[in-house]
Amino acid sequence: MDLLVLSACETGRGEETFLGGVRGLPVAASLAGVKRSLLTLWPVADEGTADFMLGFYKNLKAGQTYAEALRTTRRQAMEGAIPTTRDPSVWAAFVLFEN
Numbered sequence: 001m002d003l004l005v006l007s008a009c010e011t012g013r014g015e016e017t018f019l020g021g022v023r024g025l026p027v028a029a030s031l032a033g034v035k036r037s038l039l040t041l042w043p044v045a046d047e048g049t050a051d052f053m054l055g056f057y058k059n060l061k062a063g064q065t066y067a068e069a070l071r072t073t074r075r076q077a078m079e080g081a082i083p084t085t086r087d088p089s090v091w092a093a094f095v096l097f098e099n
Contacts (some may be wrong), residue, residue, distance in 0.1 A: 001032075001033065001034045001035065003037070006039050007044070007052075009040060009044055011039040026097045036066055036099065038063060038076065038094060039095060040093040040094055049090065066096060067096055073091070
């Protein structure tokens with residue numbers, strides 16, 4: 001799988017193990033052969049998340065790479081082009097893990 005998107009609350013958080021490793025969805029996705037994961041680091045609002053993801057997919061459709069689409073969508077959110085995502089608690093929650 002080229003990209004896994006889980007736009008729910010805290011999908012990118014992991015737990016440290018007693019041996020100093022980390023476990024969680026990013027690690028599980030990597031072990032399953034997923035090349036990239038777009039996940040969140042903290043709870044996110046439903047409306048803002050839906051609008052952010054719509055912007056992300058529009059940027060992908062326009063030919064941007066995954067990283068470019070995420071960067072562009074964040075910038076659009078910061079600049080107010082996606083009103084429900086202007087608060088950093090929405091746009092900053094999304095991270096792209098590359099395995």
